[in-house]
Amino acid sequence: MALCIPLPSCRFRHRPVRSSLERQELFGRIAPVYDNLNDLLSLGQHRIWKRMTVSWTGAKMGDCALDLCCGSGDLAFLLSEKVGSNGKVTGLDFSKEQLSIASCRQGLAPNACYNNIEWVEGDALELPFSDGYFDAITMGYGLRNVVDKERAMQEMFRVLKPGSRVSVLDFNKSTQPFTNLIQEWMIDNVVVPVATGYGLAKEYEYLKSSIKEFLTGKELERLALQVGFSNARHYEISGGLMGNLVATR
Ligand SMILES: C/C(=C\Cc1cc(O)c2ccccc2c1O)CCC[C@H](C)CCC[C@H](C)CCCC(C)C
Numbered sequence: 366m367a368l369c370i371p372l373p374s375c376r377f378r379h380r381p382v383r384s385s386l387e388r389q390e391l392f393g394r395i396a397p398v399y400d401n402l403n404d405l406l407s408l409g410q411h412r413i414w415k416r417m418t419v420s421w422t423g424a425k426m427g428d429c430a431l432d433l434c435c436g437s438g439d440l441a442f443l444l445s446e447k448v449g450s451n452g453k454v455t456g457l458d459f460s461k462e463q464l465s466i467a468s469c470r471q472g473l474a475p476n477a478c479y480n481n482i483e484w485v486e487g488d489a490l491e492l493p494f495s496d497g498y499f500d501a502i503t504m505g506y507g508l509r510n511v512v513d514k515e516r517a518m519q520e521m522f523r524v525l526k527p528g529s530r531v532s533v534l535d536f537n538k539s540t541q542p543f544t545n546l547i548q549e550w551m552i553d554n555v556v557v558p559v560a561t562g563y564g565l566a567k568e569y570e571y572l573k574s575s576i577k578e579f580l581t582g583k584e585l586e587r588l589a590l591q592v593g594f595s596n597a598r599h600y601e602i603s604g605g606l607m608g609n610l611v612a613t614r
């Protein structure tokens with residue numbers, strides 16, 4: 366009979382969320398509360414970080430832009446305002462539940478330009494777009510969550526036009542121990558307790574391990590150059606708690 370002895374080494378205890386399917390299901394479960402919790406937990410700051418992300422792409426009127434791992438669509442809506450009614454935005458995500466919220470928000474919003482957004486259910490690791498198709502790409506809190514970060518960067522490089530930019534927003538994996546300590550303290554003492562009230566403790570506990578397994582700013586810059594980008598720069602935001610990688614094809 367198989368026995369799982371409750372020791373710290375038992376691989377069935379505190380098993381981290383690993384496979385792509387497990388992550389897809391996690392984002393499906395948090396979808397109903399995701400937007401409200403982002404506003405609450407970041408004290409509205411995530412809206413500012415997302416505006417900075419869009420601005421760093423250099424997207425302009427008439428452009429064709431992609432928001433990868435779009436979730437409920439925050440960055441896609443901001444891109445839509447930048448490219449206007451003559452431009453086009455594609456929001457791609459593998460979670461039906463997140464896309465359904467994005468689509469509802471689009472229907473409820475009065476902005477005419479939001480008609481230029483199309484939602485696509487797909488995998489960031491196998492993009493259903495031709496080479497050199499987009500003038501700008503955003504990815505908010507997506508790269509840390511994909512199972513193959515190099516592959517995701519390669520796909521972004523492939524579908525981007527030469528000279529165009531990708532802007533990748535995420536938690537910063539700092540090289541400063543004190544910054545990491547603050548980040549971990551916030552997750553343990555604010556984020557997870559709040560999420561527990563919604564029955565989503567495990568889902569938000571995942572944040573801490575995913576940041577630990579993520580890349581530092583310098584490592585992200587190196588990865589971008591390695592897959593072929595001609596220029597890559599990582600910016601720290603909000604005292605180094607968040608970060609944004611800007612890379613030019
Ligand atoms: C927009 C935020 C998180 C998105 C997010 C990303 C993920 O990968 C997840 C994975 C699993 C579950 C949930 C998520 C998820 O929500 C940021 C939300 C805020 C942070 C959770 C809290 C960080 C603290 C802020 C840095 C506080 C800053 C306030 C200060 C006034 C500058």
Ligand SMILES: C[S@@+](CC[C@H](N)C(=O)[O-])C[C@H]1O[C@@H](n2cnc3c(N)ncnc32)[C@H](O)[C@@H]1O
Pocket residue numbers: 385388389392393433434435436437438439440457458459460463487488489490504505506507510511512
């Ligand atoms: C934390 S949410 C970010 C949502 C949104 N970009 C934002 O900034 O609020 C991460 C999103 O990435 C999506 N995702 C993760 N891995 C993916 C993949 N391989 N392909 C497509 N979407 C993915 C999830 O479904 C989820 O909606």
